[in-house]
Amino acid sequence: MSLSSEIAGPELTPDAPPPPKGVDVTGRSPGQLARARLRRDRVALISGGALLFFLLIAILAPLIEWAYGVGPYEQFQGKLRLSDGMPLGYAGGISGDHWFGLEPGSGRDIFIRLIYGIRTSLFIAIAAALLTSFMGITLGILAGYLGGWVDAVIGWITDFALALPFLIFALAVMPTFELRFYGPRDAVPTWFRVVVLIAIFAAFGWTGMTRLVRGQVISLREREFVDAARASGAGLGHMLFRQLLPNLWAPILVSFSLAVPAYVTGEAALSFLNIGIRDPTPDFGAMIFRSIDYLQGDPAYVFFPGITIFVLVLAFNLFGDALRDALDPKSSR
Amino acid sequence: MGRFLIKRLLSAALTLFAVSVVSFLMFFALPRDPVTGMCPKNCNPERLERVRQELGLRDPKIEQYAAYMKGIFVGRDLGSAQGGRCDAPCLGYSYVNSEAVTDTLARVLPVTLSIVIPAAILWLALGVGLGMVSALRRGTWVDRLAIGFSLTGASMQLYFTGAVLLIVFVYQLKILPTPHYTPIFDNPVDWARGLVLAWVALAFLFSAIYARLARAQMLETLSEDFVRTARAKGLAKRKVYGRHALRAAITPLVTIAGLDVGAALGGTVITETTFGIQGLGRTAVYAVRGGDLPMIMATVLIAAVFVVLANVVVDLLYAAIDPRVRLG
Numbered sequence: 001m002s003l004s005s006e007i008a009g010p011e012l013t014p015d016a017p018p019p020p021k022g023v024d025v026t027g028r029s030p031g032q033l034a035r036a037r038l039r040r041d042r043v044a045l046i047s048g049g050a051l052l053f054f055l056l057i058a059i060l061a062p063l064i065e066w067a068y069g070v071g072p073y074e075q076f077q078g079k080l081r082l083s084d085g086m087p088l089g090y091a092g093g094i095s096g097d098h099w100f101g102l103e104p105g106s107g108r109d110i111f112i113r114l115i116y117g118i119r120t121s122l123f124i125a126i127a128a129a130l131l132t133s134f135m136g137i138t139l140g141i142l143a144g145y146l147g148g149w150v151d152a153v154i155g156w157i158t159d160f161a162l163a164l165p166f167l168i169f170a171l172a173v174m175p176t177f178e179l180r181f182y183g184p185r186d187a188v189p190t191w192f193r194v195v196v197l198i199a200i201f202a203a204f205g206w207t208g209m210t211r212l213v214r215g216q217v218i219s220l221r222e223r224e225f226v227d228a229a230r231a232s233g234a235g236l237g238h239m240l241f242r243q244l245l246p247n248l249w250a251p252i253l254v255s256f257s258l259a260v261p262a263y264v265t266g267e268a269a270l271s272f273l274n275i276g277i278r279d280p281t282p283d284f285g286a287m288i289f290r291s292i293d294y295l296q297g298d299p300a301y302v303f304f305p306g307i308t309i310f311v312l313v314l315a316f317n318l319f320g321d322a323l324r325d326a327l328d329p330k331s332s333r
Numbered sequence: 334m335g336r337f338l339i340k341r342l343l344s345a346a347l348t349l350f351a352v353s354v355v356s357f358l359m360f361f362a363l364p365r366d367p368v369t370g371m372c373p374k375n376c377n378p379e380r381l382e383r384v385r386q387e388l389g390l391r392d393p394k395i396e397q398y399a400a401y402m403k404g405i406f407v408g409r410d411l412g413s414a415q416g417g418r419c420d421a422p423c424l425g426y427s428y429v430n431s432e433a434v435t436d437t438l439a440r441v442l443p444v445t446l447s448i449v450i451p452a453a454i455l456w457l458a459l460g461v462g463l464g465m466v467s468a469l470r471r472g473t474w475v476d477r478l479a480i481g482f483s484l485t486g487a488s489m490q491l492y493f494t495g496a497v498l499l500i501v502f503v504y505q506l507k508i509l510p511t512p513h514y515t516p517i518f519d520n521p522v523d524w525a526r527g528l529v530l531a532w533v534a535l536a537f538l539f540s541a542i543y544a545r546l547a548r549a550q551m552l553e554t555l556s557e558d559f560v561r562t563a564r565a566k567g568l569a570k571r572k573v574y575g576r577h578a579l580r581a582a583i584t585p586l587v588t589i590a591g592l593d594v595g596a597a598l599g600g601t602v603i604t605e606t607t608f609g610i611q612g613l614g615r616t617a618v619y620a621v622r623g624g625d626l627p628m629i630m631a632t633v634l635i636a637a638v639f640v641v642l643a644n645v646v647v648d649l650l651y652a653a654i655d656p657r658v659r660l661g
Contacts, residue, residue, distance in 0.1 A: 167602050269490075295500055
């Protein structure tokens with residue numbers, strides 16, 4: 001594959017020996033190298049394709065609902081057994097009308113609920129990852145560059161946030177917030193839960209990115225280009241965001257791509273504990289929470305959300321790893 | 334060493350103090366009135382007011398916090414409605430369970446310990462062993478199998494693995510009983526049979542992560558000069574890999590293992606919920622659902638204590654394993 005067409009052309013000194021025939025010796029920027037490596041990496045291509053697929057599903061969910069002809073809240077009580085509410089037919093009622101079967105008890109279609117579940121899950125995870133990355137980058141770059149008491153204070157807050165037990169704290173905070181804004185008998189709207197979930201992830205998740213960025217900035221701080229910029233009178237904002245930040249994109253990108261699956265997992269875990277998103281809003285965690293009660297009678301129910309979340313998280317993890325390999329200058333692949 | 338220990342313990346105490354203040358403010362100072370949750374629908378207002386007085390909810394927040402802390406260190410009197418005298422590690426009285434919080438904790442803590450400690454032994458042995466083997470047999474089918482295992486395991490969700498295990502071993506094959514807790518001293522066989530699925534589910538997830546880390550660490554160590562030197566001076570492979578390299582490779586793993594075990598002791602919430610075992614984590618979930626504030630506060634504090642203590646232990650272990658670490 002030739003990349004030479006993408007850049008201005010070889011800039012060799014006149015004395016340099018002519019390049020051997022058929023060998024491309026054009027200088028390539030780190031970004032181009034990374035892209036070339038990614039394109040050659042089969043795992044990266046497949047996992048990247050899977051991610052694109054999931055993102056498209058999340059965006060196009062209403063279109064899929066229209067084509068499929070069944071909504072996520074529609075109930076098909078007529079297709080459940082009257083005595084115990086189990087779906088009729090094999091493997092949880094799989095049929096041409098209901099590709100993944102029906103939920104026992106409520107009789108809702110599992111396929112379309114999964115489609116909308118991907119939407120819920122990815123929206124929360126990506127929003128949380130963006131927010132924590134933004135906080136982490138700002139705090140980390142400040143702590144690393146300024147050092148001194150700023151660094152000490154941010155470091156201590158990081159340690160403190162890490163000492164808080166995330167799951168139990170989130171468990172306790174969620175209902176407290178709900179009661180703060182809504183009465184004990186009011187219905188809490190889903191958007192409010194989504195906002196609180198993202199806020200909880202933000203409150204706990206910024207520490208990793210902060211530590212990463214801080215460490216990188218400390219190693220860059222004493223380099224010549226920083227001295228040069230400082231000597232020519234660059235202001236703090238220019239220093240941080242024009243000089244230092246462009247050098248940090250690689251680790252930030254990798255960390256971001258690994259943060260998204262972590263939030264997918266975290267959100268599902270909270271919803272599994274019936275603390276995050278709740279039934280009837282379509283969500284992986286909430287679906288699995290319901291399915292635990294039906295393990296014995298309808299084992300197929302747990303499989304679809306379980307497998308979907310597994311594939312989603314696996315694709316993100318594989319892609320994050322591939323990205324790390326591609327962006328690592330030491331990597332020889 | 335002594336100075337380091339004191340410094341470390343002081344900073345740990347400071348962190349715990351901050352955690353206690355923040356969680357106290359969060360749970361006791363927010364407008365949610367704990368009394369309403371304790372009382373069924375038609376409680377008369379006078380009775381509610383008396384309970385509030387007894388609980389000290391009308392006192393200033395600082396006094397409430399001081400009383401709570403005093404209870405933890407020297408014990409305090411809680412009044413007749415809350416079981417009277419509450420001895421030294423007093424964490425309050427739970428109206429929902431109608432007993433002192435410490436009594437509940439004493440009952441559920443052994444359950445969580447029984448889940449976490451065997452699981453941790455299992456996942457460390459499996460994870461480090463697998464990582465070592467795949468690093469030493471790099472590029473072979475053993476390595477590829479181990480990588481596949483760790484990628485799959487790290488993306489599996491605990492509740493899904495747990496559900497699959499339950500379906501297969503309990504509901505379909507019927508070779509294991511529904512998970513439950515039997516004290517180990519009553520009947521060790523029942524104890525193991527009741528908890529083995531929880532161990533396997535936890536170990537599957539964590540050993541995958543550890544195998545990956547151990548492999549990367551081991552590969553890095555194997556390329557270092559001291560390993561080559563050891564080989565060159567004629568030491569046996571077994572000795573070089575098993576002693577020299579392993580020791581250097583597992584040092585970073587100790588940190589992560591310490592923190593993971595600490596966090597797990599603070600409540601294996603998901604595992605306990607999936608398998609329906611009543612340990613610390615599930616108690617916390619129930620406390621949250623029931624609005625049982627003293628219980629929530631206690632579980633948060635205990636979990637934080639485990640995390641912070643694990644941090645201290647890790648720092649000390651580090652010094653023992655890695656000769657390059659100088660304490661001072």
